[in-house]
Amino acid sequence: MQSKKTPGEPGKVDQLIVEARRNRELREKGYRERALKLFPAICARCGREFEGKRLRELTVHHKDHNHDNNPADGSNWELLCLFCHDNEHSRYVNEEHYEDDAPGGDRGPTSTFKPFAGLEALLNKK
Numbered sequence: 001m002q003s004k005k006t007p008g009e010p011g012k013v014d015q016l017i018v019e020a021r022r023n024r025e026l027r028e029k030g031y032r033e034r035a036l037k038l039f040p041a042i043c044a045r046c047g048r049e050f051e052g053k054r055l056r057e058l059t060v061h062h063k064d065h066n067h068d069n070n071p072a073d074g075s076n077w078e079l080l081c082l083f084c085h086d087n088e089h090s091r092y093v094n095e096e097h098y099e100d101d102a103p104g105g106d107r108g109p110t111s112t113f114k115p116f117a118g119l120e121a122l123l124n125k126k
Helices: 012-038 051-058 083-101 119-124
Strands: 056-060 079-081
Touching: 012 079, 051 056, 051 079, 056 083, 079 083
Parallel strands: none
Antiparallel strands: 056 079
């Protein structure tokens, strides 16, 4: 017979979840600390500077979106503020979702106007 779990007693799945979260936090803390030592505390996209308490608003973004790819030289990281980090991940998700329907996909040029078409002739006129 299976024994019933008493309320408040963590099950095996709960323990696995807690352990996975703890491991993720330790891993993130490790590469975050290294990234903050390697790079200036500036968002790589918008250029905002962070210091003191606001430093927590600066996140480590993995350029290839693989959180297990953490080279010691930081070549897969960039520091982004919370807003730019969310924006980057939204773009990545949208790109995957729309693929061929993305603006500028397999379409021809959006404009046929060529403002400098006759410029060479005007410059060579003597």
